Amino acid sequence: MKPRVYLTRRLPDAVMERLAAQTDLAFHDGAAPVAPEELHAALKDREALIPTVSDRIDAAVLAHAPVLRVIANFGVGYNNIDVAAATKRGIQVTNTPDVLTAATADVAFGLLLATARRFGEGERMVREGRWHGWDPLQLLGADIAGATLGLIGFGRIGQAVAHRARAFDMRVLYWNRTRLEPGIELELGVDYRERDELLAESDFVSLHVAYTPETHHLIDASALARMKPSAILVNTARGSIVDEAALVEALKSGRISAAGLDVFEREPHIHAGLYPLSNCVLLPHLGSATIGTRTRMGMLALDNLLAACAGKRPPNLVNPDALAAAPHR
Numbered sequence: 639m640k641p642r643v644y645l646t647r648r649l650p651d652a653v654m655e656r657l658a659a660q661t662d663l664a665f666h667d668g669a670a671p672v673a674p675e676e677l678h679a680a681l682k683d684r685e686a687l688i689p690t691v692s693d694r695i696d697a698a699v700l701a702h703a704p705v706l707r708v709i710a711n712f713g714v715g716y717n718n719i720d721v722a723a724a725t726k727r728g729i730q731v732t733n734t735p736d737v738l739t740a741a742t743a744d745v746a747f748g749l750l751l752a753t754a755r756r757f758g759e760g761e762r763m764v765r766e767g768r769w770h771g772w773d774p775l776q777l778l779g780a781d782i783a784g785a786t787l788g789l790i791g792f793g794r795i796g797q798a799v800a801h802r803a804r805a806f807d808m809r810v811l812y813w814n815r816t817r818l819e820p821g822i823e824l825e826l827g828v829d830y831r832e833r834d835e836l837l838a839e840s841d842f843v844s845l846h847v848a849y850t851p852e853t854h855h856l857i858d859a860s861a862l863a864r865m866k867p868s869a870i871l872v873n874t875a876r877g878s879i880v881d882e883a884a885l886v887e888a889l890k891s892g893r894i895s896a897a898g899l900d901v902f903e904r905e906p907h908i909h910a911g912l913y914p915l916s917n918c919v920l921l922p923h924l925g926s927a928t929i930g931t932r933t934r935m936g937m938l939a940l941d942n943l944l945a946a947c948a949g950k951r952p953p954n955l956v957n958p959d960a961l962a963a964a965p966h967r
């Protein structure tokens with residue numbers, strides 16, 4: 639019997655075809671996220687759920703899912719899911735690491751370039767007919783080569799950003815909960831710093847930690863105050879790692895020079911104070927948005943789901959305790 643699956647958003651064609659062939663599929667086909675009532679009704683007889691990172695799957699949702707055994711998140715970050723509540727019910731939770739590392743690192747580095755070299759301002763100037771010719775003092779930005787990049791979080795994506803930065807002749811510092819072996823630091827060409835030192839020493843700070851209660855507002859007014867006035871902040875991780883109100887103040891007052899943001903505290907709502915600021919580049923959470931990456935993410939979510947439904951351990955299980963909580967499955 640094919641597993642009964644509910645998918646909250648249409649995915650790339652190749653994934654939809656495989657889902658249709660290998661599962662008993664129901665899905666929400668709207669341009670907007672699925673409404674809670676629709677999700678609750680859909681989950682009443684579904685064994686597997688594929689949500690996206692913008693669907694909140696909490697205890698209230700799980701209460702409507704009596705036979706759910708796996709939540710195969712379409713995304714590497716899974717802060718949209720109440721993992722503790724799922725574990726308690728013996729529901730396995732999986733994510734999609736690795737397959738989006740390069741695409742997300744590209745966006746982080748793209749934001750670094752776009753903010754440093756003022757692409758957004760230049761693009762708007764040209765489109766709005768305000769460009770009257772080359773000018774030696776026009777839109778002068780910051781140098782990349784020779785500058786110091788500080789990476790907060792040094793997992794797969796952070797390391798991929800470091801790799802790109804080295805190719806642009808940057809010096810790279812990192813902070814991570816666990817420090818790497820000196821030999822590996824040498825091999826990657828990076829130096830470790832305590833977080834406050836990294837903030838003070840870096841020309842660019844890029845965020846690559848997972849969003850957890852510990853990283854909520856990790857970059858707040860006091861962290862921003864440690865940064866150089868010429869520094870640029872890049873966030874492709876999760877919006878709530880940054881206190882957006884404090885960031886608006888820091889950008890307005892010149893406390894830091896610029897910010898490149900792909901993620902926001904209350905997506906799709908963006909702090910009203912960010913819109914008028916020319917020294918920030920705003921993207922609509924594009925980190926993994928390539929056809930190849932989104933296809934690989936969908937395929938991996940499906941691999942995880944099929945494994946769980948077949949009673950095997952999914953390759954990207956994030957809550958192994960769920961297995962013990964549901965020994966009968």
Ligand code: DGY
Nearest residue numbers: 691713714715925926
């Ligand atoms: C993720 O996978 O966590 C991204 O934010 C979605 O692309």
